[in-house]
Amino acid sequence: QSTGSATGTPTFGVPSSTTVAAAPTSTSTPPPTCVPAFDCSLKGCQNSGSCVNKVCNCRPGFGGPDCSELSCGSPLTDPSQRPAVAPGGSCANACDAGFGGFNCNTCETNAGCQSKPPSRTSVLGNEEMVCNKQPEVFYESFMSCAVKAELLESFFPGNYTLTVDLDYINKTVEAQLWLGQSEQFYCSIPNCTVATTQQNGVVQTKWDCPVLNCTCINPTVMCGGIPGPPVNLGNTIDALKGPFSLTCPHNSTNCQFFINDLAGFFPQGLQMEDCDMGECVFPSEENSSVSTVTNKMATGIIVCLAIIGALILFLIIACSVAKRNQLILSRTPYTLNAEAASLEFRNVGYTLNKDGLQILKGISGAAPAGGVLAVMGPSGAGKSTLVDILAGKRKDGKVTGHILLNGKQVHESEIRRAVGFVDQEDTLPPTQTVYEAVLFSAMLRLPEAMPIYRVHERVAEVIEILGLTHCKDRRIGNVTTRGISGGEKRRVSIALELITRPPILILDEPTSGLDSYSAHMVVQQLCNLAASKTTTIILTIHQPRSDIFYMFDQTLVVSKGSALYFGPTDSAADYFQRRGLVCPNNYNIADYLLDIAMDQELVAKARSFEGTEEEKTGVTSGHQTHVSGHIVSRRGANANASEITRTSDDRSLETSIRMDDMGSSGSSTVSLSEATPDKKQKTVYPTSFLTQLHVIMKRNFQTLIRDKSLLVLHLAVSIVLGVFIGGLYFHVPMNLAGFQNRAGSLFFMLALLGFSSISALGAFTDTRTLFIKERSNGYYPPMPFIISTLLFDLIPLRIVPSILMGCISYFMIGLSPVVVTFFKFLLILVLFNMATALFCLVIAAAVRTSGVASLASSIVMLFMMLFGGFMINSGNIPAALTWIQYLSMFKYGFEALAVNEVATSKLIDNIQGVAFNVPGSLILQKLFGFDLGGFWKNMIILIVFNVLFVALFWGFVSLRLKERK
Numbered sequence: 020q021s022t023g024s025a026t027g028t029p030t031f032g033v034p035s036s037t038t039v040a041a042a043p044t045s046t047s048t049p050p051p052t053c054v055p056a057f058d059c060s061l062k063g064c065q066n067s068g069s070c071v072n073k074v075c076n077c078r079p080g081f082g083g084p085d086c087s088e089l090s091c092g093s094p095l096t097d098p099s100q101r102p103a104v105a106p107g108g109s110c111a112n113a114c115d116a117g118f119g120g121f122n123c124n125t126c127e128t129n130a131g132c133q134s135k136p137p138s139r140t141s142v143l144g145n146e147e148m149v150c151n152k153q154p155e156v157f158y159e160s161f162m163s164c165a166v167k168a169e170l171l172e173s174f175f176p177g178n179y180t181l182t183v184d185l186d187y188i189n190k191t192v193e194a195q196l197w198l199g200q201s202e203q204f205y206c207s208i209p210n211c212t213v214a215t216t217q218q219n220g221v222v223q224t225k226w227d228c229p230v231l232n233c234t235c236i237n238p239t240v241m242c243g244g245i246p247g248p249p250v251n252l253g254n255t256i257d258a259l260k261g262p263f264s265l266t267c268p269h270n271s272t273n274c275q276f277f278i279n280d281l282a283g284f285f286p287q288g289l290q291m292e293d294c295d296m297g298e299c300v301f302p303s304e305e306n307s308s309v310s311t312v313t314n315k316m317a318t319g320i321i322v323c324l325a326i327i328g329a330l331i332l333f334l335i336i337a338c339s340v341a342k343r344n345q346l347i348l349s350r351t352p353y354t355l356n357a358e359a360a361s362l363e364f365r366n367v368g369y370t371l372n373k374d375g376l377q378i379l380k381g382i383s384g385a386a387p388a389g390g391v392l393a394v395m396g397p398s399g400a401g402k403s404t405l406v407d408i409l410a411g412k413r414k415d416g417k418v419t420g421h422i423l424l425n426g427k428q429v430h431e432s433e434i435r436r437a438v439g440f441v442d443q444e445d446t447l448p449p450t451q452t453v454y455e456a457v458l459f460s461a462m463l464r465l466p467e468a469m470p471i472y473r474v475h476e477r478v479a480e481v482i483e484i485l486g487l488t489h490c491k492d493r494r495i496g497n498v499t500t501r502g503i504s505g506g507e508k509r510r511v512s513i514a515l516e517l518i519t520r521p522p523i524l525i526l527d528e529p530t531s532g533l534d535s536y537s538a539h540m541v542v543q544q545l546c547n548l549a550a551s552k553t554t555t556i557i558l559t560i561h562q563p564r565s566d567i568f569y570m571f572d573q574t575l576v577v578s579k580g581s582a583l584y585f586g587p588t589d590s591a592a593d594y595f596q597r598r599g600l601v602c603p604n605n606y607n608i609a610d611y612l613l614d615i616a617m618d619q620e621l622v623a624k625a626r627s628f629e630g631t632e633e634e635k636t637g638v639t640s641g642h643q644t645h646v647s648g649h650i651v652s653r654r655g656a657n658a659n660a661s662e663i664t665r666t667s668d669d670r671s672l673e674t675s676i677r678m679d680d681m682g683s684s685g686s687s688t689v690s691l692s693e694a695t696p697d698k699k700q701k702t703v704y705p706t707s708f709l710t711q712l713h714v715i716m717k718r719n720f721q722t723l724i725r726d727k728s729l730l731v732l733h734l735a736v737s738i739v740l741g742v743f744i745g746g747l748y749f750h751v752p753m754n755l756a757g758f759q760n761r762a763g764s765l766f767f768m769l770a771l772l773g774f775s776s777i778s779a780l781g782a783f784t785d786t787r788t789l790f791i792k793e794r795s796n797g798y799y800p801p802m803p804f805i806i807s808t809l810l811f812d813l814i815p816l817r818i819v820p821s822i823l824m825g826c827i828s829y830f831m832i833g834l835s836p837v838v839v840t841f842f843k844f845l846l847i848l849v850l851f852n853m854a855t856a857l858f859c860l861v862i863a864a865a866v867r868t869s870g871v872a873s874l875a876s877s878i879v880m881l882f883m884m885l886f887g888g889f890m891i892n893s894g895n896i897p898a899a900l901t902w903i904q905y906l907s908m909f910k911y912g913f914e915a916l917a918v919n920e921v922a923t924s925k926l927i928d929n930i931q932g933v934a935f936n937v938p939g940s941l942i943l944q945k946l947f948g949f950d951l952g953g954f955w956k957n958m959i960i961l962i963v964f965n966v967l968f969v970a971l972f973w974g975f976v977s978l979r980l981k982e983r984k
C-alpha cells in the first residue's frame with residue numbers, strides 16, 4: 020500500500036509518470052526524446068526509493084526516475100498516475116480532491132478517502148474509510164509541517180518544511196527537509212517503537228528510533244552545492260546517527276522532533292508548526308485509538324475516584340468517632356468487682372423446639388454469694404444445659420423459669436455481664452503463650468481506663484492464683500503443635516474468665532480430662548477463690564473424688580433433667596439414708612449419688628419416700644435450713660460479719676428455695692426471655708472499638724508470624740508460579756500466536772489467583788470457633804474482628820502475592836512496556852484476588868460445614884471461570900444462561916486485563932504471505948465479545964464486588980456466627 024513508484028519497463032524518452040511543470044507556471048514539460056533510461060542500479064534512488072530491475076520504486080509523494088521529484092495527486096491514486104513535479108516545482112493545486120499537504124499525501128476530508136476504492140479491506144466488511152487527522156498511526160500516515168529553527172534561518176534564510184512518512188507496519192520514519200521548494204536532505208529512520216500514551220491528561224503519540232541515516236542532497240543550499248552561504252552542513256548531516264524521536268500531542272498542529280546529535284544546537288528539539296497530517300483508515304481501526312479509549316475511560320475514572328473518595332471520607336469520619344469514643348472511655352472512672360453475687364434459679368425448664376423433647380424439667384436451686392455449688396449427675400442428665408441457661412447462653416429451644424441475681428430478676432444481658440463462663444471444651448488461640456492469651460482477655464475485658472501496668476499486674480496475679488506461672492511463656496498449642504498440657508489448658512480457660520473478677524463463675528466440667536491430682540488442684544483453687552468472697556462458683560462435675568466432693572458447699576444432683584437432690588453437700592448422705600438408700604462403707608459418696616441418679620428404680624424410691632410427717636418435715640425443714648444456710652454458705656458462716664449481713668439481707672433468695680420447687684413438674688411456664696424486662700438491652704463492652712481493633716490485630720499479626728505456613732506458602736507459590744508463567748509465555752510477540760498466548764497468560768493468572776483464594780476458607784474456619792466463643796463471652800463485637808480478619812487475610816495473602824506474581828510474570832512475558840498499563844495490570848490482579856478471597860470468606864461465614872464450604876467455593880469458582888470470557892464467547896452463550904456471565908468475577912477481571920493489554924496494540928502477522936495488521940480492539944470484540952471502552956466499567960464492577968462481599972461477610976459474621984447451644 021505504501022510504496023508508490025515510477026514502475027514499468029525501462030523506456031527511452033518516456034518518463035515513468037506524468038510530470039507537472041514547476042510552479043508557478045504549471046505547464047507541462049514536453050516529453051524528451053531519445054533520453055537514455057535512468058539505471059538505478061548504477062546511481063541509486065533518492066528519498067529511500069527502492070531499486071527493482073534498474074527502475075526506482077518511489078515512496079508516496081515522490082516520483083521521477085530517481086524519486087527526487089515531487090509526486091502530487093494522492094496516495095489513493097495509482098503511483099504511475101501521480102503527476103510528478105520537476106525540481107523546484109510545487110504540488111499546489113495538483114492534489115486530488117480531499118487531499119493536501121506538501122506532496123498531496125495527507126487526507127483532508129472523509130470524502131477524499133472515499134473517492135477511490137480503498138487499498139485494503141475492512142475486517143468488519145462494509146465500511147468506508149475516513150480521514151484520521153490525529154497523530155496516532157494505524158497503517159501509514161503522512162504529515163508536512165513548518166519548521167521553526169532560527170539558527171538555521173540565520174545561515175540559510177527561507178521557509179523550512181519537513182515532510183514525514185510514518186509507516187506503522189514496518190515501524191519506519193521517512194523525513195525530508197525542504198527549504199522553499201528545494202529538498203535539502205532526507206533521513207531514513209528504521210526500527211522505531213511507537214506508543215500512544217496519556218500524560219498529564221494529554222494524549223500523545225511518540226516515535227522513538229535508535230538509528231538515523233541521513234543523506235544531504237548535492238547540490239543544495241545547505242549541503243554546499245550552491246555557492247553563497249559559507250556553511251556546508253553536508254558532512255554533518257551525513258554523519259547524523261540518532262537516536263531520534265518525534266512527539267505529536269493529539270488535537271494539536273504542533274509536533275517536536277529531537278535528534279540526539281543536534282542536541283548541542285537544538286537542546287529542546289526542533290519545533291514543527293502548522294502540521295498537516297492525515298491517513299485514510301476504517302472507523303473500526305480508528306476505534307482502537309488511545310484517544311477514543313481515553314474518552315470512554317474518563318467517566319470510569321471519575322466514578323472510580325468518587326467511590327474511593329467516598330470510602331476514604333467514610334474512613335476518616337469513622338476513625339475520628341472511634342478515637343473520640345476511645346478518649347471518653349479511657350477517662351471514665353472505673354471500679355472492679357469486689358463482691359461475689361448470689362444466683363438463684365427457680366423451675367428452670369428447657370424444651371427442644373424441633374421435637375418437643377423436655378431436657379430440663381423445672382429445676383430449682385441456688386448458689387450463695389461466695390459459695391461453691393456443684394451440679395452432679397450422670398452423662399446426659401442435663402448439667403451442661405442447666406449451666407448454659409444460668410450463664411445466659413443462647414439456646415435453641417424454649418427456656419422457662421426464673422433466674423434471680425442477688426435476689427432480683429434482671430435482664431439476661433445483666434446476668435451475662437455478672438457471669439464468667441468456662442465451657443466444657445477449651446477454645447484457645449494455639450499460637451499464643453499462656454501470658455499473651457490471658458493478657459488478651461484482660462486488655463479487652465478490663466476497663467479501658469485501667470492503667471496498663473495494673474492490667475499486667477492483674478494478669479500475673481490470676482496466673483499465679485491458677486498455678487500457671489511455670490508455663491506462662493509457653494505456647495498453648497493444638498493437636499498439630501504440642502503446647503501446654505490438658506490440665507494447664509483448663510486452667511488457662513479459667514484464667515481468661517477470672518481476669519475480670521466476675522461476681523459469679525460458672526464452669527462446665529472444669530476437671531474433665533484431668534488426673535485426680537490435677538482435678539483436686541483446680542477445684543481447690545476455685546474453692547480458694549470463693550473463700551475470698553469475690554466470686555461465687557457454680558460448676559458441673561461428673562465423678563469427683565470424695566475429698567473433692569466435700570469441698571463443695573452445695574450439691575445439686577440431676578437425673579434425667581430433674582433435680583434429685585439439692586442441699587448442703589454433707590447432708591446428701593443422710594438425705595438418701597432416710598429414704599433407705601444407704602451408702603455402703605468405703606464407698607465414695609459421690610459415686611453412690613451418681614449410681615442412684617442413673618438407676619431409675621432408685622430414683623423412684625428416693626422420690627416416693629413415705630416417712631412420717633416428722634421424718635419428712637425433719638428432712639424438709641432440715642433441708643430448708645440447709646438452703647437458708649446455703650445463702651450464707653459454710654464459708655460465709657466463717658466469714659466476717661459484714662459479709663454475713665450482706666448475704667442475709669438477700670431476702671428473696673432466703674425465702675425462695677423449697678423442696679416443693681424441686682419436683683419434676685415445675686409450675687412456672689414463664690419463658691425466661693419473656694420474663695425479663697427490656698429485651699433490647701445491648702451488650703456493653705468495657706473497651707472502645709479502637710482498643711478492640713488494636714488488640715485483635717496484634718494477636719492476628721502474632722499468629723501470622725508464628726504460624727508462617729500459610730504466608731510462606733502463598734508467597735512461595737506466587738513467586739514460583741510467576742516465574743513459571745513468565746517462562747511458559749516468555750517474550751510473546753504481537754502476532755496471531757502471541758495474541759493467543761497473551762490472552763492465555765492473563766487468564767491463567769486469574770485462574771491461579773482465583774483458586775488460591777480458596778485458602779481463605781481454611782484460614783477463617785480456624786479462627787471462627789474462637790470468635791464465636793470470645794463474642795459470646797463479651798470480649799468484643801463482630802466489627803473489629805471482621806476488620807482485622809480482612810486486613811490480615813487480604814494484605815499478606817492476597818495483595819502481596821498478586822503483586823509479586825504480577826511483577827515477575829509481566830516483564831518475563833513482555834507485556835506492554837507502558838508504565839501506566841503495568842500499574843493498571845497490578846491493580847486488576849489485586850482487585851480480582853481480593854474479590855475472590857472475599858467471596859470465599861463469605862461462604863466460610865455462611866456455611867457451617869467446612870467440607871460443604873470448600874465444595875461450594877470450588878464449584879462456583881469453576882463456573883465463574885467457564886463464563887469468564889476466555890472459554891466461551893459471550894455472544895455464543897445460550898440465552899437462558901447469559902446472566903451467569905454477569906456474576907463472573909473472571910469476566911470482569913479478564914476483560915479489564917485484556918482491554919488494558921491489547922486494546923491499543925496491533926496484531927501484525929503474515930498468513931501465507933498476506934501481511935495483516937489488525938487492531939487488538941477488533942480481536943477483543945470479535946473473538947471474545949469484549950467491550951473496548953470497558954476497562955473502567957470492569958474496574959468499577961470489581962470494586963462493587965469487593966464492597967458487596969465485605970458487606971455480606973459482615974452480615975453473615977454478625978448474624979450467623981453466634982453461639983447456639
Ligand SMILES: Nc1ncnc2c1ncn2[C@@H]1O[C@H](COP(=O)(O)OP(=O)(O)OP(=O)(O)O)[C@@H](O)[C@H]1O
Nearest residue numbers: 371378396397398399400401402403404405415984
Ligand atoms: N440442642 C439439642 N439437641 C438435641 N439434644 C439435645 C440438645 N441439647 C441437649 N440435648 C440433649 O439433652 C441431654 C442433656 O444434655 P447435656 O449436655 O446437658 O448433658 P450433660 O449432663 O451435660 O452430659 P455430659 O456430662 O455428658 O456433658 C442430652 O441427652 C443431650 O443429647
